[in-house]
Amino acid sequence: MNLNDNPIFLTQKRLVHRAGVLAAVLIAALIGASLLSGLIAYLADPINFDFRSPQDAGKMFYGWVIGVEILVLVIGGFSRISNVLANERKAGLWDSNRLTPLQPWQLVTGYWFGAPLREFYMAVVLAGTGLIIVLLGRLSPALWFGTQLLIFNTALFFGLLAVLASLVAQRPQGAFVFLLLFFFLQFPSFTMPKFLLTNFLLPVYGIISLFRDAGGSGNDYSMRGWDGLPEIFGLPIYPLLLSLVLQFVIGIFLWRAARRKIANPFQPPLFRWEAVALFAILIATQHGLMWGLWRGQFPTPSSSGDGFYERDSLLSIVQCGTMLLGLVVLAFNSPQPEHVRVEALRLGFKDLGAIFPRSAVSLALALTAVAAAALFTQCAFSFADSWETYAVAVGNLLDFLLIFVFLLEYCRLRFKRRALGFVALWLFVLCILPFILAGVFTTTALGRLSLLSPGVLALTKPDGDELNYLLGMVAAHFGIVIICFLAWQREWKCLLAKTTSATSVQ
Amino acid sequence: MSSPLLTIEHLRVDFPEVVAVNDLSLTVGAGDVCGLIGPNGAGKTTTMRAISGLQECTRGSVKLDGHELAREPDELKKRLGFMPDFCPVYEQLTASEFLDHFARAYDVPHRAQRIGQCLELTWLTEKRDALCEELSRGMKQRLVLAKTLLPDPQVLLLDEPASGLDPLGRIELRKILLQLRDAGKAVLISSHILTELSGFCNTAAIMERGKLVMFGTIADLGQKMARRRMSVKWRADGDKALEILKAANVKSLEADGPGATFDFEGSADALDGLLKTLVMQGVRVCEWRGSGDDLEQIFLQSGAKELM
Numbered sequence: 058m059n060l061n062d063n064p065i066f067l068t069q070k071r072l073v074h075r076a077g078v079l080a081a082v083l084i085a086a087l088i089g090a091s092l093l094s095g096l097i098a099y100l101a102d103p104i105n106f107d108f109r110s111p112q113d114a115g116k117m118f119y120g121w122v123i124g125v126e127i128l129v130l131v132i133g134g135f136s137r138i139s140n141v142l143a144n145e146r147k148a149g150l151w152d153s154n155r156l157t158p159l160q161p162w163q164l165v166t167g168y169w170f171g172a173p174l175r176e177f178y179m180a181v182v183l184a185g186t187g188l189i190i191v192l193l194g195r196l197s198p199a200l201w202f203g204t205q206l207l208i209f210n211t212a213l214f215f216g217l218l219a220v221l222a223s224l225v226a227q228r229p230q231g232a233f234v235f236l237l238l239f240f241f242l243q244f245p246s247f248t249m250p251k252f253l254l255t256n257f258l259l260p261v262y263g264i265i266s267l268f269r270d271a272g273g274s275g276n277d278y279s280m281r282g283w284d285g286l287p288e289i290f291g292l293p294i295y296p297l298l299l300s301l302v303l304q305f306v307i308g309i310f311l312w313r314a315a316r317r318k319i320a321n322p323f324q325p326p327l328f329r330w331e332a333v334a335l336f337a338i339l340i341a342t343q344h345g346l347m348w349g350l351w352r353g354q355f356p357t358p359s360s361s362g363d364g365f366y367e368r369d370s371l372l373s374i375v376q377c378g379t380m381l382l383g384l385v386v387l388a389f390n391s392p393q394p395e396h397v398r399v400e401a402l403r404l405g406f407k408d409l410g411a412i413f414p415r416s417a418v419s420l421a422l423a424l425t426a427v428a429a430a431a432l433f434t435q436c437a438f439s440f441a442d443s444w445e446t447y448a449v450a451v452g453n454l455l456d457f458l459l460i461f462v463f464l465l466e467y468c469r470l471r472f473k474r475r476a477l478g479f480v481a482l483w484l485f486v487l488c489i490l491p492f493i494l495a496g497v498f499t500t501t502a503l504g505r506l507s508l509l510s511p512g513v514l515a516l517t518k519p520d521g522d523e524l525n526y527l528l529g530m531v532a533a534h535f536g537i538v539i540i541c542f543l544a545w546q547r548e549w550k551c552l553l554a555k556t557t558s559a560t561s562v563q
Numbered sequence: 564m565s566s567p568l569l570t571i572e573h574l575r576v577d578f579p580e581v582v583a584v585n586d587l588s589l590t591v592g593a594g595d596v597c598g599l600i601g602p603n604g605a606g607k608t609t610t611m612r613a614i615s616g617l618q619e620c621t622r623g624s625v626k627l628d629g630h631e632l633a634r635e636p637d638e639l640k641k642r643l644g645f646m647p648d649f650c651p652v653y654e655q656l657t658a659s660e661f662l663d664h665f666a667r668a669y670d671v672p673h674r675a676q677r678i679g680q681c682l683e684l685t686w687l688t689e690k691r692d693a694l695c696e697e698l699s700r701g702m703k704q705r706l707v708l709a710k711t712l713l714p715d716p717q718v719l720l721l722d723e724p725a726s727g728l729d730p731l732g733r734i735e736l737r738k739i740l741l742q743l744r745d746a747g748k749a750v751l752i753s754s755h756i757l758t759e760l761s762g763f764c765n766t767a768a769i770m771e772r773g774k775l776v777m778f779g780t781i782a783d784l785g786q787k788m789a790r791r792r793m794s795v796k797w798r799a800d801g802d803k804a805l806e807i808l809k810a811a812n813v814k815s816l817e818a819d820g821p822g823a824t825f826d827f828e829g830s831a832d833a834l835d836g837l838l839k840t841l842v843m844q845g846v847r848v849c850e851w852r853g854s855g856d857d858l859e860q861i862f863l864q865s866g867a868k869e870l871m
Binding site for chain 2: 062064065067068071072075076148149150152153154155156157158159323395396398399402403473
């Protein structure tokens with residue numbers, strides 16, 4: 058496949074070159090040169106600098122280079138693709154291109170590789186400077202090769218995400234929500250780097266382990282939690298390899314979704330099985346990463362596990378992450394009521410039974426089952442003692458996902474374009490407001506009413522009396538599920554009734 | 564009408580609160596230019612978007628030369644040229660680069676030569692190296708028309724193609740459309756300037772609130788009109804002529820110098836009979852013109868309420 062045969066790529070290249078790349082390349086070269094000159098100044102006069110060895114100095118300057126490179130290539134590239142696609146959709150050029158005989162994969166690759174060309178040139182200049190710094194600093198070339206591989210792979214991964222997000226999001230800024238979500242999720246993972254998936258999706262652990270192995274002694278990369286190889290269900294794996302494989306596997310789903318969305322923009326980006334498979338891969342990997350802490354005997358720590366100090370909160374964080382991931386998958390795959398209405402008109406179905414296969418309710422059940430199976434691996438050998446904890450966590454997840462699906466579809470039916478605002482409001486009331494009230498009235502009891510609390514509390518401090526109370530809370534939340542279900546059912550019936558009347562007018 | 568290249572059957576498009584296109588069926592044959600006429604919100608643009616595949620159809624089928632849109636979208640893309648009612652151009656590309664982009668996308672053979680032909684056809688040869696952002700709206704409109712013509716599609720959907728053109732541009736557009744008609748293309752064109760369509764449309768489809776009110780050849784539609792506005796001029800015996808017209812119970816009779824205008828309700832044969840009577844009675848008729856074959860009259864009498 059020659060990219061220059063792809064008209065979209067060629068046009069994007071023309072546009073980038075016409076807008077000018079020289080200034081951008083010079084800026085990158087200046088940044089690289091100033092960092093390189095810093096290292097040369099140290100090598101010429103080491104006494105005036107606070108480095109213990111050329112390797113330490115090299116690591117510091119190379120660290121800056123790859124920092125700028127990530128900023129330019131990953132974040133800059135994502136923004137560029139999102140902007141280009143948003144502008145072309147607005148101008149009608151996207152439709153013009155879609156009406157040509159170009160295949161969906163040609164459109165994806167054209168924008169994916171063509172739009173961020175300027176950022177790519179800048180990154181190449183920075184990477185070249187980085188190689189000189191690595192060589193002058195007497196660091197292992199493997200550091201340069203490994204970090205560049207991770208950065209370029211991450212840029213491709215985020216580029217593909219940008220293409221898909223821009224196709225799905227109604228507004229240009231919608232795509233940036235995904236980027237923010239990724240970086241927001243990164244914060245908690247720094248406290249337990251080896252056990253959280255986000256450190257491998259964004260290859261932070263891989264880059265740091267490469268720095269650690271590159272020689273020198275200055276920076277303390279051997280601090281607790283950042284040393285050793287991560288394990289998946291007890292099997293050690295190189296962090297670089299884990300990041301590459303994860304990005305590649307998820308990238309395949311993103312690629313398929315983008316192609317599908319281009320071929321037919323009126324359908325959800327993923328098939329149901331793809332959504333479940335993607336969720337399963339992410340959740341299974343996450344549980345695999347921390348399996349060594351309990352080795353299936355939750356809450357009893359594994360004797361062979363290290364003395365990880367944040368162990369107590371880890372499963373709770375994963376439970377929250379599972380809820381968030383489930384929410385994103387459901388939001389992507391929940392049907393647009395208008396699409397269902399058109400389908401009802403086309404196929405002539407009139408009863409609620411036909412809505413279930415189209416609604417995301419069945420998907421919520423499937424995701425809960427997948428998460429339940431993954432969580433079971435943590436307590437498989439201690440299930441007789443921990444089944445209540447398990448039941449609370451799974452029940453809580455089921456409540457949350459069902460409430461979300463019912464609320465989302467209800468609000469889309471009821472409030473149409475304002476739906477997301479109302480969903481956010483209701484989730485705030487059910488999940489966050491109890492914590493705020495607990496703070497205002499200084500009573501933890503109110504905080505336990507939150508939809509997030511039962512699972513989080515059960516997985517943090519599994520305690521007999523508390524668990525009974527939490528089981529009660531899960532049952533009470535199920536009451537909210539039923540109320541949401543009734544409202545959801547009513548709105549779908551109204552829509553079907555309107556559809557029936559529209560057909561009879563015919 | 565000749566053998567149909569574009570066949571639309573029972574097309575329906577639903578929007579959340581409205582049926583945008585409702586049970587629309589029409590055909591456009593090779594060498595036909597069909598005017599799609601209707602007030603704002605009648606569903607003209609939605610119909611064109613649905614035909615091109617940009618809008619999801621609730622039901623119905625669109626066939627291009629026997630190939631169904633839903634089953635063979637790729638085949639349709641090769642045979643269809645769609646020109647939207649605005650000008651989607653890459654502002655930072657030159658006119659020839661813009662055409663080159665689409666020539667590559669359509670895999671047009673002898674690209675450079677074909678680009679030159681299309682630029683010449685749309686009088687943009689002198690602007691081939693100008694950036695699109697430097698072109699006027701009318702020029703952009705012509706450039707998008709050139710892009711639409713590049714792959715030599717069999718069926719053309721032109722949504723308000725004359726909206727940004729100056730009077731000269733409109734005359735030239737008319738020439739292009741006549742060339743396309745002569746070349747055996749099927750053209751579906753919407754415009755709010757009905758007098759322009761009259762010049763080259765041989766069929767018309769009148770839409771209102773998503774429904775097809777009338778469809779047929781201009782001549783047939785004129786014949787179907789219940790009331791036709793007629794104009795007659797004579798050289799002498801004007802009083803006698805007016806008496807004959809009054810006796811024939813014509814409506815809204817207005818004497819106008821050496822002639823008159825009136826509404827005639829009746830068959831074409833009855834109208835021929837009236838002319839015969841005038842001549843037989845010695846009125847020296849020098850002009851006899853019916854406006855029933857005029858698109859504007861057809862549109863006004865079709866029941867569509869709001870002119871665009």
